[in-house]
Amino acid sequence: QITLKESGPTLVKPTQTLTLTCTFSGFSLSTSGVGVGWIRQPPGKALEWLALIYWNDDKRYSPSLKSRLTITKDTSKNQVVLTMTNMDPVDTATYYCAHQYVDTAMVRLGFDYWGQGTLVTVSS
């Protein structure tokens, strides 16, 4: 079965760079039609889409955060890494990674499997 798990620091200081790793099993990110995305949720607030990487290494970013985000994949390790630079207290949130299929018409079919999430607090 498909599982995903986020890992990384729980506390970062303002201006630091956050590096989060999504380690998954049950699928391969070299398989056509597969994508892994990152979504975050500040405490008590709504979900925010951050970035997505496809099996073919196509990458998409939220325009409002694009200058701060980098998403990469390591197919051999079954991992996707998200880095976010210049962290600020407003970036305090639970960060999720999630699996997504893209159909033959390149339609993204929603995130069908999610990690448990990891709470990242930004504070000095």
Added chain:
Amino acid sequence: DIQMTQSPSSLSASVGDRVTITCRASQSISSYLNWYQQKPGKAPKLLIYAASSLQSGVPSRFSGSGSGTDFTLTISSLQPEDFATYYCQQSYSTPDTFGPGTKVDIK
């Protein structure tokens, strides 16, 4: 970015009630609309994709409809485990924005 709105922001309902949640996109998104359920402290769960397709394993009391800019999620008979927050998400163009959520609680 495509903006998503939901109404109502919250509602109180009883077990057995029929519940309808509305989602509106700031521009046409065809049928590229997904619905999620989230319970406190848990990751979201995909309920409906492509506006009306029921995700595997999701009870048939959940249904979705709509196209273009206006969409609805309907729970035909609310069950105790359905009390949660519901989010819509467009996947027409990145960033795949989410709505602000609708909290369904017990009347």
